[in-house]
Amino acid sequence: MNSIMHGVADVGRMINEGKALILAGDEALLKQLPRGNWVGGTTPYFISPEGGVISRDKIFVTELPDDVQQVAVQSYDDRDIDRVYADAPANGFTFLILPAGSPVHLAFALKAPQFPDFGMRPLVGWISGVYLPDLGKVSPKTLNGMTGELSDRHAVVMRVELKHDRVCDMGIVNIFKQGDGDVYEVFENTFSAGDVLINGQRANLAEHAVARKLDTRLPLVADFCGAMINVSFQSVDEKGRMVNFYAPLLKGLKYRQAAPCADYVGEFTRQIPKDDGHIVFSCNCILNFIHSELEGKKTGGIVGPITFGEVAYQLLNQTMVYLTVHKI
């Protein structure tokens, strides 16, 4: 992986040399950078080569490799994010960063599968966030390096076209598996659930979560054609009788809460791809960072930003997403 943490001056130099970069860092740092071939999102959490770290004075830099033929930077809001798949290059990938909690984040999370050409070209990315003590005071942002625009309502996209003899691929690492507890189903796609079906019977999910003392560090998990797809708990509002999530629960899927995992790092290391030398980008979830206490810990050779949601075609939670590039 050609990813490492740098100070603002070093990153500015790389941008001025014309390098194509994907950046993650504190807003105060990113907005000092010159214009160029880059996209960025805010987060001060990272898995660095030295292990999990919180840094407000370094930027995590993913430098795109020589396999790249051409890049283009674009911005979308909630009115035109539906073009995000259709505008993708024929041989390459799309890299997407969405600001957490923004209308474009919600539109993507809820409607992506209905967008034209959904899933037809590789799309990977993450949700930008903030330093957790600043939650509610500072909004997550994205930066379009080409225009210099800092935004809390625009997604930024880097379209990456690969050389003709290169091909990309992508994957996820999710250590969570469905447990053998209750089955949850929703009546509509939603980030917030009140009444749901629990084992086929209508019941209130917030009351159930409190009564059963659900460990909300463990996500709800759906089996999606063999891929385990998590939806993470955000909060249980007992008074309002609602449970809020970081991604939508989807109508038609059967969810179970994940089985506990005692050793996140051990299980993660067992699941990371054997050919991790091909990985050009990866990111992992802030909830894994917190609940699995990843600060100071290494996760194999995998490094990258710690994010407020991950994207592998669709929005994911508590999942590591990675992108690889191979020579044909």
Added chain:
Amino acid sequence: MEIPQQASNVWADIISGVKVVPFESITVRTVLGFAQLEYKRNPSTLKLLASSFYLLFEKNRALPSVQKDLEKLLSEVN
């Protein structure tokens, strides 16, 4: 590897669950997952969904993980 023709029944059979193939790539699993959800909601969309599922393989045939899944699909067809 030859991809089964767009008109082949295999695409619709996989979406409708008549054939079950243990796909592994996140690309195939994601698109198939949403196709199967949509099929459950509205079975009349099967032909359109099958066509999109074929196009997924056609457009992503160079991806290593999709190639592995194509092998699985072909072993199911043959």
